[in-house]
Amino acid sequence: MPTYAAILYSRDADWTAPEESSTMADYGAFSAVAGPAVTGGAALFPTSTATTVRVQGGKGGDVLTTDGPYAEAKEVLSGFFLLDAPDLDAAIRLAAQIPAAWDGGVELRPVIPMTG
Protein backbone atom coordinates (compact mmCIF):
# COMPACT_ATOMS: atom_id res chain seq x y z
CA MET A 1 0.00 0.00 0.00
CA PRO A 2 1.45 3.41 -0.91
CA THR A 3 2.47 5.82 1.81
CA TYR A 4 1.64 9.50 1.43
CA ALA A 5 3.15 12.43 3.26
CA ALA A 6 0.32 14.82 4.11
CA ILE A 7 2.11 18.14 4.46
CA LEU A 8 0.07 20.67 6.41
CA TYR A 9 0.00 24.34 5.50
CA SER A 10 -1.95 26.57 7.85
CA ARG A 11 -1.84 29.83 9.75
CA ASP A 12 1.34 30.36 11.74
CA ALA A 13 0.23 29.47 15.28
CA ASP A 14 1.61 28.14 18.53
CA TRP A 15 -0.31 24.89 18.83
CA THR A 16 0.72 24.50 22.49
CA ALA A 17 -1.06 27.73 23.48
CA PRO A 18 -4.33 27.37 25.44
CA GLU A 19 -6.32 29.22 22.75
CA GLU A 20 -5.46 26.42 20.26
CA SER A 21 -6.96 23.71 22.43
CA SER A 22 -10.08 23.33 20.28
CA THR A 23 -7.97 22.99 17.12
CA MET A 24 -5.82 20.40 18.85
CA ALA A 25 -8.99 18.56 19.84
CA ASP A 26 -9.92 18.53 16.11
CA TYR A 27 -6.53 16.95 15.36
CA GLY A 28 -7.15 14.41 18.08
CA ALA A 29 -10.47 13.58 16.45
CA PHE A 30 -8.77 13.15 13.06
CA SER A 31 -6.20 10.75 14.52
CA ALA A 32 -9.02 8.74 16.10
CA VAL A 33 -10.95 8.55 12.80
CA ALA A 34 -7.88 7.78 10.67
CA GLY A 35 -6.67 5.14 13.13
CA PRO A 36 -3.96 2.85 11.77
CA ALA A 37 -3.83 4.78 8.47
CA VAL A 38 -1.64 7.31 10.30
CA THR A 39 1.84 5.80 10.62
CA GLY A 40 3.73 8.88 11.68
CA GLY A 41 3.75 12.64 11.87
CA ALA A 42 4.62 15.72 13.86
CA ALA A 43 3.24 19.13 14.76
CA LEU A 44 5.71 22.00 14.55
CA PHE A 45 6.32 25.09 16.71
CA PRO A 46 5.59 28.40 14.91
CA THR A 47 8.01 29.88 12.33
CA SER A 48 9.11 32.47 14.91
CA THR A 49 11.16 29.59 16.37
CA ALA A 50 12.58 28.49 13.00
CA THR A 51 16.21 28.71 11.93
CA THR A 52 17.19 28.26 8.30
CA VAL A 53 20.62 26.89 7.46
CA ARG A 54 22.28 27.31 4.07
CA VAL A 55 25.81 26.38 3.07
CA GLN A 56 27.12 28.99 0.67
CA GLY A 57 28.98 27.70 -2.37
CA GLY A 58 27.80 24.12 -1.87
CA LYS A 59 29.26 21.29 0.19
CA GLY A 60 32.00 22.40 2.56
CA GLY A 61 31.23 26.10 2.13
CA ASP A 62 30.38 28.74 4.71
CA VAL A 63 27.42 27.96 6.95
CA LEU A 64 24.88 30.78 6.73
CA THR A 65 22.26 30.82 9.47
CA THR A 66 19.17 33.01 9.32
CA ASP A 67 16.29 33.57 11.69
CA GLY A 68 12.94 32.43 10.31
CA PRO A 69 11.45 29.92 7.85
CA TYR A 70 12.87 28.95 4.43
CA ALA A 71 10.13 30.95 2.70
CA GLU A 72 7.98 33.68 4.19
CA ALA A 73 4.27 33.14 3.52
CA LYS A 74 0.89 33.75 5.06
CA GLU A 75 0.30 30.04 5.36
CA VAL A 76 3.23 28.04 6.62
CA LEU A 77 4.37 24.44 6.97
CA SER A 78 2.97 23.55 10.37
CA GLY A 79 3.24 19.78 10.51
CA PHE A 80 2.86 16.54 8.61
CA PHE A 81 1.34 13.09 8.76
CA LEU A 82 2.46 9.88 7.12
CA LEU A 83 -0.63 8.14 5.77
CA ASP A 84 -1.04 4.63 4.43
CA ALA A 85 -3.82 4.57 1.85
CA PRO A 86 -4.71 2.13 -0.94
CA ASP A 87 -4.80 4.89 -3.58
CA LEU A 88 -4.88 8.64 -4.08
CA ASP A 89 -8.68 8.84 -3.74
CA ALA A 90 -8.50 7.24 -0.31
CA ALA A 91 -5.64 9.57 0.67
CA ILE A 92 -7.69 12.57 -0.49
CA ARG A 93 -10.63 11.45 1.66
CA LEU A 94 -8.32 11.29 4.68
CA ALA A 95 -6.63 14.62 3.91
CA ALA A 96 -10.00 16.36 3.70
CA GLN A 97 -10.54 15.49 7.37
CA ILE A 98 -7.30 17.11 8.54
CA PRO A 99 -8.12 20.50 10.16
CA ALA A 100 -5.35 22.28 8.18
CA ALA A 101 -7.31 21.48 4.99
CA TRP A 102 -10.26 23.49 6.31
CA ASP A 103 -8.53 26.87 6.48
CA GLY A 104 -5.22 26.24 4.74
CA GLY A 105 -4.18 23.29 2.60
CA VAL A 106 -2.80 19.78 2.76
CA GLU A 107 -0.26 18.73 0.13
CA LEU A 108 -0.22 14.98 -0.57
CA ARG A 109 3.11 13.61 -1.76
CA PRO A 110 3.75 9.93 -2.43
CA VAL A 111 6.66 8.64 -0.34
CA ILE A 112 9.47 6.84 -2.17
CA PRO A 113 9.59 3.27 -0.80
CA MET A 114 13.02 2.49 0.61
CA THR A 115 13.90 -1.20 0.44
CA GLY A 116 16.85 -3.24 1.68
Place this chain on the structure above:
Amino acid sequence: MTDAAQRLADVVRAEGRLVLATLARTTRSLSVAEDAVADAVETALLRWPRDGVPDQPRAWLTTVARNKALDALRREAARTGKEADAVRLAQLSAPDEPEPSAVRDDLLRLLFTCCHPALRLDAQVALALRTLCGLTTADVARLLLLPEATVAKRLTRAKQKIAVAGIPYRVPDAEELPARLDAVATVVHLLFTAGHSGGTTVVRPQLCDEAIRLGRLLVALLPDESSLQGLLALMLLTDARRATRTDEGGRLLTLAEQDRTSWDADAIAEGAALVQGALRRSRLAAGRFELQAAIAACHATATSVPGTDWADVVALYDALLRVEDTPVPVVRLNRAVAVGELAGPAAGLTALDAIAGLDRWHLWHACRAELLLRTGRQDLAVAAWERALDCAPSPPEAEFLRRRLAGTGAATHGDEPAAVVDHGPRGSQEQGA
Protein backbone atom coordinates in the same frame (compact mmCIF):
# COMPACT_ATOMS: atom_id res chain seq x y z
CA MET B 1 -1.32 2.07 -47.86
CA THR B 2 -2.04 -1.62 -48.42
CA ASP B 3 -5.46 -3.06 -47.55
CA ALA B 4 -4.09 -4.83 -44.49
CA ALA B 5 -2.29 -1.70 -43.32
CA GLN B 6 -5.45 0.35 -43.79
CA ARG B 7 -7.50 -2.30 -42.00
CA LEU B 8 -4.98 -2.36 -39.20
CA ALA B 9 -5.06 1.42 -38.88
CA ASP B 10 -8.87 1.31 -38.65
CA VAL B 11 -8.91 -1.53 -36.13
CA VAL B 12 -6.25 0.08 -33.97
CA ARG B 13 -8.16 3.33 -34.00
CA ALA B 14 -11.49 1.73 -33.15
CA GLU B 15 -10.36 -1.04 -30.83
CA GLY B 16 -7.03 0.20 -29.53
CA ARG B 17 -8.62 2.20 -26.74
CA LEU B 18 -10.54 -0.89 -25.59
CA VAL B 19 -7.42 -3.04 -25.61
CA LEU B 20 -5.60 -0.26 -23.74
CA ALA B 21 -8.38 0.11 -21.17
CA THR B 22 -8.33 -3.60 -20.36
CA LEU B 23 -4.56 -3.67 -20.07
CA ALA B 24 -4.51 -0.51 -17.94
CA ARG B 25 -6.73 -2.34 -15.44
CA THR B 26 -4.81 -5.60 -15.45
CA THR B 27 -1.32 -4.07 -15.43
CA ARG B 28 -2.36 -1.07 -13.29
CA SER B 29 0.07 0.99 -15.32
CA LEU B 30 -0.87 3.17 -18.24
CA SER B 31 2.75 3.24 -19.39
CA VAL B 32 3.10 -0.55 -19.40
CA ALA B 33 -0.28 -0.86 -21.12
CA GLU B 34 0.58 1.71 -23.77
CA ASP B 35 3.96 0.15 -24.53
CA ALA B 36 2.35 -3.28 -24.77
CA VAL B 37 -0.37 -2.07 -27.15
CA ALA B 38 2.24 -0.27 -29.25
CA ASP B 39 4.32 -3.48 -29.42
CA ALA B 40 1.26 -5.49 -30.41
CA VAL B 41 0.48 -3.01 -33.19
CA GLU B 42 4.05 -3.22 -34.44
CA THR B 43 3.85 -7.01 -34.51
CA ALA B 44 0.55 -6.85 -36.37
CA LEU B 45 2.05 -4.48 -38.92
CA LEU B 46 4.72 -7.09 -39.64
CA ARG B 47 2.49 -10.16 -39.68
CA TRP B 48 -0.89 -9.12 -41.03
CA PRO B 49 0.33 -8.08 -44.50
CA ARG B 50 1.98 -11.53 -44.75
CA ASP B 51 -0.50 -13.82 -42.96
CA GLY B 52 -3.71 -11.88 -43.51
CA VAL B 53 -5.87 -9.99 -41.01
CA PRO B 54 -7.13 -12.32 -38.26
CA ASP B 55 -10.86 -13.03 -37.90
CA GLN B 56 -11.02 -11.27 -34.57
CA PRO B 57 -8.41 -8.53 -34.77
CA ARG B 58 -9.16 -7.09 -31.33
CA ALA B 59 -8.84 -10.45 -29.56
CA TRP B 60 -5.58 -10.97 -31.43
CA LEU B 61 -4.28 -7.55 -30.40
CA THR B 62 -5.39 -8.10 -26.79
CA THR B 63 -3.61 -11.46 -26.55
CA VAL B 64 -0.39 -10.19 -28.09
CA ALA B 65 -0.44 -7.01 -25.99
CA ARG B 66 -1.10 -9.04 -22.83
CA ASN B 67 1.90 -11.26 -23.56
CA LYS B 68 4.07 -8.22 -24.19
CA ALA B 69 2.91 -6.71 -20.89
CA LEU B 70 3.62 -9.98 -19.09
CA ASP B 71 7.17 -10.00 -20.47
CA ALA B 72 7.69 -6.41 -19.39
CA LEU B 73 6.31 -7.01 -15.89
CA ARG B 74 8.33 -10.22 -15.46
CA ARG B 75 11.49 -8.34 -16.31
CA GLU B 76 10.50 -5.59 -13.86
CA ALA B 77 9.64 -8.12 -11.13
CA ALA B 78 12.95 -9.93 -11.59
CA ARG B 79 14.75 -6.59 -11.27
CA THR B 80 12.98 -5.30 -8.15
CA GLY B 81 11.73 -8.53 -6.60
CA LYS B 82 8.51 -6.84 -5.53
CA GLU B 83 5.45 -8.65 -4.29
CA ALA B 84 3.06 -6.17 -5.89
CA ASP B 85 4.27 -7.17 -9.33
CA ALA B 86 3.52 -10.80 -8.59
CA VAL B 87 -0.11 -9.81 -8.00
CA ARG B 88 -0.23 -7.96 -11.30
CA LEU B 89 1.34 -10.92 -13.05
CA ALA B 90 -1.23 -13.30 -11.63
CA GLN B 91 -4.05 -11.03 -12.78
CA LEU B 92 -2.55 -10.71 -16.24
CA SER B 93 -1.92 -14.43 -16.57
CA ALA B 94 -5.63 -15.20 -16.35
CA PRO B 95 -6.28 -15.94 -20.01
CA ASP B 96 -9.98 -14.96 -20.00
CA GLU B 97 -11.32 -12.98 -22.92
CA PRO B 98 -13.03 -9.97 -21.33
CA GLU B 99 -16.81 -9.78 -21.72
CA PRO B 100 -18.11 -6.75 -23.61
CA SER B 101 -19.57 -5.37 -20.37
CA ALA B 102 -16.19 -5.76 -18.67
CA VAL B 103 -14.51 -3.91 -21.52
CA ARG B 104 -17.10 -1.16 -21.13
CA ASP B 105 -16.29 -0.92 -17.42
CA ASP B 106 -12.57 -0.82 -18.16
CA LEU B 107 -13.11 2.10 -20.49
CA LEU B 108 -15.20 3.88 -17.87
CA ARG B 109 -12.45 3.41 -15.28
CA LEU B 110 -9.84 4.73 -17.67
CA LEU B 111 -12.04 7.73 -18.41
CA PHE B 112 -12.21 8.72 -14.76
CA THR B 113 -8.47 8.16 -14.37
CA CYS B 114 -7.64 10.40 -17.32
CA CYS B 115 -9.99 13.10 -16.04
CA HIS B 116 -8.91 12.93 -12.40
CA PRO B 117 -8.86 16.36 -10.71
CA ALA B 118 -5.37 15.62 -9.33
CA LEU B 119 -4.13 16.06 -12.93
CA ARG B 120 -3.80 19.46 -14.56
CA LEU B 121 -6.59 20.26 -16.99
CA ASP B 122 -4.21 20.47 -19.97
CA ALA B 123 -2.83 17.05 -19.04
CA GLN B 124 -6.36 15.65 -18.80
CA VAL B 125 -7.14 16.94 -22.28
CA ALA B 126 -3.96 15.44 -23.78
CA LEU B 127 -4.52 12.12 -21.98
CA ALA B 128 -8.13 11.92 -23.14
CA LEU B 129 -7.09 12.41 -26.76
CA ARG B 130 -4.20 9.98 -26.47
CA THR B 131 -5.86 7.13 -24.59
CA LEU B 132 -9.63 7.52 -25.03
CA CYS B 133 -9.57 8.68 -28.64
CA GLY B 134 -6.58 6.50 -29.48
CA LEU B 135 -4.65 9.26 -31.26
CA THR B 136 -0.89 9.25 -31.63
CA THR B 137 1.12 11.82 -29.68
CA ALA B 138 1.91 13.56 -32.98
CA ASP B 139 -1.81 13.83 -33.79
CA VAL B 140 -2.62 15.12 -30.31
CA ALA B 141 0.05 17.80 -30.73
CA ARG B 142 -1.26 18.79 -34.13
CA LEU B 143 -4.83 19.06 -32.82
CA LEU B 144 -3.86 21.08 -29.77
CA LEU B 145 -1.55 23.31 -31.85
CA LEU B 146 1.40 22.44 -29.63
CA PRO B 147 4.92 21.15 -30.36
CA GLU B 148 5.05 17.35 -30.22
CA ALA B 149 7.80 17.45 -27.58
CA THR B 150 5.54 19.54 -25.31
CA VAL B 151 2.68 17.05 -25.59
CA ALA B 152 5.02 14.07 -25.12
CA LYS B 153 6.40 15.63 -21.94
CA ARG B 154 2.93 16.45 -20.67
CA LEU B 155 1.75 12.87 -21.28
CA THR B 156 4.82 11.34 -19.65
CA ARG B 157 4.42 13.52 -16.56
CA ALA B 158 0.72 12.71 -16.29
CA LYS B 159 1.31 8.96 -16.61
CA GLN B 160 4.09 9.16 -14.03
CA LYS B 161 1.80 10.97 -11.64
CA ILE B 162 -0.96 8.39 -12.15
CA ALA B 163 1.51 5.61 -11.35
CA VAL B 164 3.48 7.19 -8.52
CA ALA B 165 0.72 9.12 -6.75
CA GLY B 166 -1.61 6.14 -7.03
CA ILE B 167 -4.49 7.68 -9.01
CA PRO B 168 -6.83 4.67 -9.10
CA TYR B 169 -8.50 2.99 -12.08
CA ARG B 170 -12.00 2.95 -10.70
CA VAL B 171 -15.43 4.46 -11.07
CA PRO B 172 -16.01 6.99 -8.26
CA ASP B 173 -18.51 6.30 -5.46
CA ALA B 174 -22.03 7.68 -5.73
CA GLU B 175 -21.23 10.63 -3.48
CA GLU B 176 -18.17 11.64 -5.49
CA LEU B 177 -19.72 10.91 -8.87
CA PRO B 178 -21.47 14.24 -9.63
CA ALA B 179 -18.29 16.31 -9.17
CA ARG B 180 -16.17 13.79 -11.07
CA LEU B 181 -18.67 13.57 -13.92
CA ASP B 182 -18.58 17.32 -14.17
CA ALA B 183 -14.80 17.15 -14.51
CA VAL B 184 -15.11 14.58 -17.31
CA ALA B 185 -17.74 16.65 -19.11
CA THR B 186 -15.58 19.76 -18.77
CA VAL B 187 -12.66 18.05 -20.51
CA VAL B 188 -14.83 16.92 -23.41
CA HIS B 189 -16.47 20.32 -23.72
CA LEU B 190 -13.08 22.01 -23.62
CA LEU B 191 -11.95 19.86 -26.55
CA PHE B 192 -15.04 20.80 -28.51
CA THR B 193 -14.71 24.50 -27.70
CA ALA B 194 -11.04 24.44 -28.68
CA GLY B 195 -12.09 22.83 -31.96
CA HIS B 196 -14.48 25.65 -32.56
CA SER B 197 -12.68 28.76 -31.51
CA GLY B 198 -8.97 28.17 -31.25
CA GLY B 199 -6.17 29.03 -33.58
CA THR B 200 -6.19 30.89 -36.82
CA THR B 201 -8.92 28.90 -38.54
CA VAL B 202 -12.51 29.12 -37.38
CA VAL B 203 -13.15 25.40 -36.94
CA ARG B 204 -10.80 22.46 -36.50
CA PRO B 205 -13.20 19.69 -37.55
CA GLN B 206 -11.23 16.71 -36.28
CA LEU B 207 -11.10 18.09 -32.74
CA CYS B 208 -14.88 18.58 -32.83
CA ASP B 209 -15.31 15.05 -34.18
CA GLU B 210 -13.18 13.59 -31.39
CA ALA B 211 -15.11 15.56 -28.76
CA ILE B 212 -18.43 14.33 -30.16
CA ARG B 213 -17.08 10.77 -30.28
CA LEU B 214 -16.15 11.07 -26.59
CA GLY B 215 -19.56 12.59 -25.87
CA ARG B 216 -21.24 9.57 -27.47
CA LEU B 217 -19.04 7.27 -25.42
CA LEU B 218 -20.04 9.08 -22.22
CA VAL B 219 -23.75 8.81 -23.01
CA ALA B 220 -23.34 5.12 -23.87
CA LEU B 221 -21.43 4.44 -20.66
CA LEU B 222 -23.68 6.48 -18.35
CA PRO B 223 -27.10 6.63 -20.03
CA ASP B 224 -28.89 8.04 -16.97
CA GLU B 225 -26.85 11.24 -16.69
CA SER B 226 -28.81 14.14 -18.14
CA SER B 227 -25.77 16.43 -18.06
CA LEU B 228 -23.94 14.11 -20.45
CA GLN B 229 -26.92 13.98 -22.81
CA GLY B 230 -27.01 17.76 -22.63
CA LEU B 231 -23.32 17.94 -23.44
CA LEU B 232 -23.64 15.66 -26.46
CA ALA B 233 -26.72 17.56 -27.65
CA LEU B 234 -24.92 20.89 -27.27
CA MET B 235 -22.01 19.64 -29.36
CA LEU B 236 -24.23 18.10 -32.05
CA LEU B 237 -26.44 21.18 -32.36
CA THR B 238 -23.47 23.52 -32.52
CA ASP B 239 -21.59 21.29 -34.92
CA ALA B 240 -24.64 20.98 -37.19
CA ARG B 241 -23.91 24.57 -38.23
CA ARG B 242 -20.21 23.93 -38.83
CA ALA B 243 -20.35 24.16 -42.62
CA THR B 244 -22.16 27.50 -42.62
CA ARG B 245 -20.08 29.30 -40.00
CA THR B 246 -17.80 30.69 -42.69
CA ASP B 247 -18.07 31.43 -46.40
CA GLU B 248 -15.86 29.77 -49.04
CA GLY B 249 -13.11 32.26 -48.21
CA GLY B 250 -13.07 31.23 -44.56
CA ARG B 251 -14.75 34.45 -43.42
CA LEU B 252 -17.09 34.37 -40.42
CA LEU B 253 -20.79 34.64 -41.19
CA THR B 254 -23.46 35.95 -38.85
CA LEU B 255 -26.36 33.77 -37.81
CA ALA B 256 -28.59 35.80 -40.14
CA GLU B 257 -26.21 35.29 -43.06
CA GLN B 258 -25.94 31.51 -42.63
CA ASP B 259 -27.79 29.26 -45.07
CA ARG B 260 -30.05 27.26 -42.78
CA THR B 261 -30.80 24.70 -45.48
CA SER B 262 -27.12 23.67 -45.27
CA TRP B 263 -27.32 22.88 -41.58
CA ASP B 264 -26.97 19.18 -40.77
CA ALA B 265 -30.62 18.13 -40.31
CA ASP B 266 -29.74 14.70 -38.89
CA ALA B 267 -27.45 16.16 -36.24
CA ILE B 268 -30.10 18.75 -35.34
CA ALA B 269 -32.80 16.08 -35.02
CA GLU B 270 -30.54 13.92 -32.85
CA GLY B 271 -29.49 16.89 -30.73
CA ALA B 272 -33.04 18.16 -30.26
CA ALA B 273 -34.24 14.70 -29.20
CA LEU B 274 -31.36 14.44 -26.72
CA VAL B 275 -32.24 17.86 -25.29
CA GLN B 276 -35.83 16.78 -24.72
CA GLY B 277 -34.72 13.60 -23.00
CA ALA B 278 -32.14 15.45 -20.90
CA LEU B 279 -34.60 18.11 -19.77
CA ARG B 280 -37.18 15.46 -18.93
CA ARG B 281 -34.60 13.62 -16.84
CA SER B 282 -33.17 16.63 -15.06
CA ARG B 283 -36.55 18.39 -14.61
CA LEU B 284 -36.02 21.56 -12.61
CA ALA B 285 -32.43 20.67 -11.76
CA ALA B 286 -31.14 21.15 -15.32
CA GLY B 287 -27.45 22.02 -15.36
CA ARG B 288 -25.39 24.21 -17.67
CA PHE B 289 -25.06 21.66 -20.46
CA GLU B 290 -28.78 20.83 -20.63
CA LEU B 291 -29.65 24.55 -20.69
CA GLN B 292 -26.99 25.54 -23.21
CA ALA B 293 -28.12 22.66 -25.41
CA ALA B 294 -31.74 23.81 -25.11
CA ILE B 295 -30.68 27.30 -26.27
CA ALA B 296 -28.73 25.79 -29.16
CA ALA B 297 -31.86 23.78 -30.04
CA CYS B 298 -33.94 26.99 -30.17
CA HIS B 299 -31.54 28.39 -32.77
CA ALA B 300 -31.04 25.18 -34.71
CA THR B 301 -34.74 24.38 -35.09
CA ALA B 302 -35.88 27.92 -35.96
CA THR B 303 -36.59 28.73 -39.59
CA SER B 304 -35.01 32.19 -39.43
CA VAL B 305 -33.61 34.73 -36.98
CA PRO B 306 -36.95 36.56 -36.58
CA GLY B 307 -38.67 33.17 -36.46
CA THR B 308 -36.64 32.15 -33.40
CA ASP B 309 -38.49 31.81 -30.10
CA TRP B 310 -36.54 34.60 -28.43
CA ALA B 311 -38.77 34.60 -25.34
CA ASP B 312 -37.77 30.98 -24.79
CA VAL B 313 -34.11 31.83 -25.38
CA VAL B 314 -34.19 34.66 -22.82
CA ALA B 315 -35.95 32.40 -20.28
CA LEU B 316 -33.30 29.70 -20.78
CA TYR B 317 -30.52 32.25 -20.27
CA ASP B 318 -32.26 33.34 -17.07
CA ALA B 319 -32.26 29.71 -15.92
CA LEU B 320 -28.58 29.42 -16.88
CA LEU B 321 -27.79 32.46 -14.74
CA ARG B 322 -29.23 30.61 -11.76
CA VAL B 323 -26.93 27.62 -12.31
CA GLU B 324 -23.76 27.63 -10.29
CA ASP B 325 -20.33 27.71 -11.92
CA THR B 326 -21.52 29.52 -15.00
CA PRO B 327 -19.28 32.26 -16.31
CA VAL B 328 -21.92 34.84 -15.51
CA PRO B 329 -20.80 37.89 -17.54
CA VAL B 330 -20.65 35.79 -20.72
CA VAL B 331 -24.14 34.37 -20.15
CA ARG B 332 -25.47 37.86 -19.48
CA LEU B 333 -23.91 39.07 -22.73
CA ASN B 334 -25.63 36.33 -24.70
CA ARG B 335 -28.86 37.05 -22.85
CA ALA B 336 -28.60 40.76 -23.72
CA VAL B 337 -28.30 39.87 -27.41
CA ALA B 338 -31.45 37.74 -27.11
CA VAL B 339 -33.23 40.60 -25.32
CA GLY B 340 -32.26 42.81 -28.24
CA GLU B 341 -34.08 40.43 -30.58
CA LEU B 342 -37.09 40.00 -28.29
CA ALA B 343 -37.67 43.57 -27.10
CA GLY B 344 -35.71 45.68 -29.56
CA PRO B 345 -32.17 47.05 -29.77
CA ALA B 346 -32.65 49.75 -27.10
CA ALA B 347 -33.67 47.12 -24.52
CA GLY B 348 -30.74 44.94 -25.60
CA LEU B 349 -28.36 47.85 -25.22
CA THR B 350 -29.65 48.57 -21.71
CA ALA B 351 -29.10 44.93 -20.75
CA LEU B 352 -25.63 44.93 -22.32
CA ASP B 353 -24.53 48.15 -20.59
CA ALA B 354 -25.65 46.76 -17.23
CA ILE B 355 -22.92 44.08 -17.38
CA ALA B 356 -19.71 45.10 -15.68
CA GLY B 357 -16.28 43.66 -16.33
CA LEU B 358 -16.40 42.86 -20.06
CA ASP B 359 -14.66 46.04 -21.16
CA ARG B 360 -11.62 44.08 -22.36
CA TRP B 361 -13.65 41.51 -24.29
CA HIS B 362 -14.09 42.13 -28.03
CA LEU B 363 -17.48 40.40 -28.22
CA TRP B 364 -19.01 42.84 -25.73
CA HIS B 365 -17.94 45.80 -27.88
CA ALA B 366 -18.96 44.00 -31.07
CA CYS B 367 -22.46 43.31 -29.70
CA ARG B 368 -22.78 46.92 -28.55
CA ALA B 369 -21.79 48.06 -32.03
CA GLU B 370 -24.51 45.99 -33.69
CA LEU B 371 -27.19 47.18 -31.28
CA LEU B 372 -26.03 50.82 -31.52
CA LEU B 373 -26.22 50.60 -35.29
CA ARG B 374 -29.77 49.33 -35.09
CA THR B 375 -30.77 52.20 -32.81
CA GLY B 376 -29.41 54.56 -35.49
CA ARG B 377 -26.23 55.58 -33.63
CA GLN B 378 -23.77 54.86 -36.42
CA ASP B 379 -21.04 57.08 -34.97
CA LEU B 380 -21.09 55.22 -31.65
CA ALA B 381 -21.24 51.86 -33.44
CA VAL B 382 -18.06 52.69 -35.36
CA ALA B 383 -16.32 53.62 -32.10
CA ALA B 384 -17.47 50.35 -30.50
CA TRP B 385 -16.12 48.26 -33.40
CA GLU B 386 -12.81 50.04 -33.10
CA ARG B 387 -12.71 49.23 -29.38
CA ALA B 388 -13.50 45.59 -30.22
CA LEU B 389 -10.55 45.48 -32.63
CA ASP B 390 -8.31 46.81 -29.84
CA CYS B 391 -9.22 43.81 -27.64
CA ALA B 392 -7.12 41.23 -29.53
CA PRO B 393 -9.82 39.20 -31.32
CA SER B 394 -8.75 36.05 -33.19
CA PRO B 395 -7.70 36.66 -36.83
CA PRO B 396 -11.03 35.50 -38.35
CA GLU B 397 -12.96 37.61 -35.85
CA ALA B 398 -10.79 40.65 -36.54
CA GLU B 399 -11.43 40.21 -40.23
CA PHE B 400 -15.17 40.07 -39.54
CA LEU B 401 -15.07 43.20 -37.38
CA ARG B 402 -13.14 45.14 -40.03
CA ARG B 403 -15.67 44.03 -42.62
CA ARG B 404 -18.54 45.28 -40.45
CA LEU B 405 -16.70 48.53 -39.84
CA ALA B 406 -16.13 49.07 -43.56
CA GLY B 407 -19.72 48.14 -44.40
CA THR B 408 -21.39 50.71 -42.13
CA GLY B 409 -20.28 53.64 -44.25
CA ALA B 410 -21.93 52.25 -47.37
CA ALA B 411 -25.30 51.06 -46.14
CA THR B 412 -27.58 51.42 -43.17
CA HIS B 413 -28.58 48.20 -41.48
CA GLY B 414 -31.23 49.84 -39.34
CA ASP B 415 -33.53 46.87 -39.25
CA GLU B 416 -31.20 44.00 -39.97
CA PRO B 417 -31.77 41.38 -37.32
CA ALA B 418 -29.21 39.46 -35.34
CA ALA B 419 -26.12 40.82 -36.93
CA VAL B 420 -23.86 39.48 -34.24
CA VAL B 421 -21.50 36.68 -35.06
CA ASP B 422 -22.95 33.31 -34.26
CA HIS B 423 -21.71 32.98 -30.71
CA GLY B 424 -22.44 29.25 -30.56
CA PRO B 425 -20.17 27.52 -28.08
CA ARG B 426 -18.60 30.60 -26.56
CA GLY B 427 -20.85 30.49 -23.52
CA SER B 428 -18.17 28.64 -21.66
CA GLN B 429 -15.11 29.54 -23.63
CA GLU B 430 -13.59 31.31 -20.68
CA GLN B 431 -13.78 28.33 -18.38
CA GLY B 432 -10.83 26.42 -19.58
CA ALA B 433 -7.63 26.35 -21.59
